[in-house]
Amino acid sequence: MTGVASTEKAASTKKKSERKCATKEEYRQLSSIMGVMNNLRKQGTLCDVTLVVQGKHFPAHRVVLAAASHFFSLMFTTRMMESMSHEVELRSAEPEIIELLIEFIYTARILVNSSNVQSLLDAANQYQIEPVKKMCVEFLKGQIDATNCLGISSLADCMDCPELKAAAEDFFELHFTEVYKLDEFLQLDVKQLTHLLHQDKLTVRAEAQIYDAAVRWLKYDVCNRQRYMVEVLGCVRFPLVSKTFLSKTVQAEPLIQDNPQCLKMVISGMRYHLLSLEDREDLGESSRPRRKKHDYRIALFGGSQPQSCRYFNPKDSTWTDIRCPFEKRRDATAVFWDNVVYILGGSQLFPIKRMDCYNVLKDSWYSKLGPPTPRDSLAACAYIWPLYDTVVVCV
Structure with missing residues (x-):
């Protein structure tokens, strides 16, 4: 019985080894075939479609483009006009970017860098080339810092990249006290601003920093933004602001003194400090703490x-x-x-x-x-x- 078991084990090991070798051989064979296809493309041999971008022509094979892109698959396999045309014009595209994408489709190789990543992401998203889109997202995730996290978040929204948006917002929440002092923060529209300031995970030393960020944004363009005062300052959890800061700094702010609704928020915050613990719990969201920022030593x-x-x-x-x-x-x-x-x-x-x-x-x-x-x-x-x-x- 031992001899039979050993023989079966050896046969099983051999089969596993054979399967692995077959997989590697298949990969080499596919790579070789695509290498030949790429050479044929470069020579213009057997090409049945030409992509035209801003006057530049890129010969290719429909079947290869369709296999790599759902966009091209629909274009060439349905009754769209392009399915019968020898030339297909790609509007609002850059020749250099399309060339990189075609090269990737045939070789699975592409260079993503800070100069081309945004254009590549845009094109990969438009033409539904998911591997390139994923590479661009990974590259951008590694580039997130205080100066660009808000811009990357907006880009992720436009390009339907939830993973990238989550990474950018996580960075913003963790480094809020650095980001709100930069110019990019001041360029946010009111909807973006209020969405971000409402987050529980904003890392702050004190709620006064949320107030400072809100007032800084309002004063950047006070003539056009004054109408948003109630909406923006409503993001500040005034019960969490210290009584001293409320009385000495917030109440003395001219913008608040001239606005009865905002003044009412401040007074409510001051009253909070006079309440019992049981009464404070009833206030709910307005007294919910943020994530605290600490110095690590x-x-x-x-x-x-x-x-x-x-x-x-x-x-x-x-x-x-x-x-x-x-x-x-x-x-x-x-x-x-x-x-x-x-x-x-x-x-x-x-x-x-x-x-x-x-x-x-x-x-x-x-x-x-x-x-x-x-x-x-x-x-x-x-x-x-x-x-x-x-x-x-x-x-």
Whole structure:
């Protein structure tokens, strides 16, 4: 029986190997055929259609174009006039771009760069050449930055590229505080602006930045945009704006002072700060928080030398001492969660039982009960437990 099983296994392995070889051979054969077809195209041999773009002529084979493009498939396989014409004019197209697309159809090779990507995406979308469209989308996703994310989002809308639009909007939401200060933000129309300012995922330090963005957009062309004041400032969640900022900055803004409806929004925001927690919950959307923007820093705790705790800020490459009232530990570990650093384990003369906690925002220290068994040289991580709050797991 063992011999039979071994024989069957060997036969199965051979078949798999043969299938792989066949696939590679098929690929080489298809590549060879398309290489011959491309040479015939370049020589004008057996070509049965010529694409005409701004006076330039591109001979091709209908069957190849139809196989690569649903647009050309419909054109050549239905009763459209072009199905019988030897020449087909492509209006509103660029000769260089059509040449690149034809070359891709025959060779599966194309160079996408910053100079041609928009034109290629437009043509690939129009002529329904999906692989090129996908390559353009991937290229543009890699080019998104603060100066162009809004423009790329608009382009994605026009070209029906939801994946690209989502990537551009994700970037905008994450880098909102940089983008709204640039000129591209000021060119948005009111519909685009309000759509973006309503998003819960905008990353801000405070709601006052949403207010600042809204007022900046209004003042860029105050004569024509003043009529949109209620609509635009309605995107600001005034209950989330600090009472001091509301009274000193917002109420003093001339645009708001001259508009009773906007003034009413501000007063509602100030009243929010006087409400109980139960009453605040009833306000719903107007008091829904945004995504918070944080500075990420690298902290140092413990070590064998009696030095102070420190953190490193990558933003400005500076080190800052952290006042620590507790004795230093050796072979400890630290976990960061929700603006608190939890320091566990480690030892001085004996293993330390307690867990020391440092609140980054309040710059304050406190202690909690540590692991049941004190130990050093341990590892720990923060984990969101499905049924409970976040927990610290030690191993």
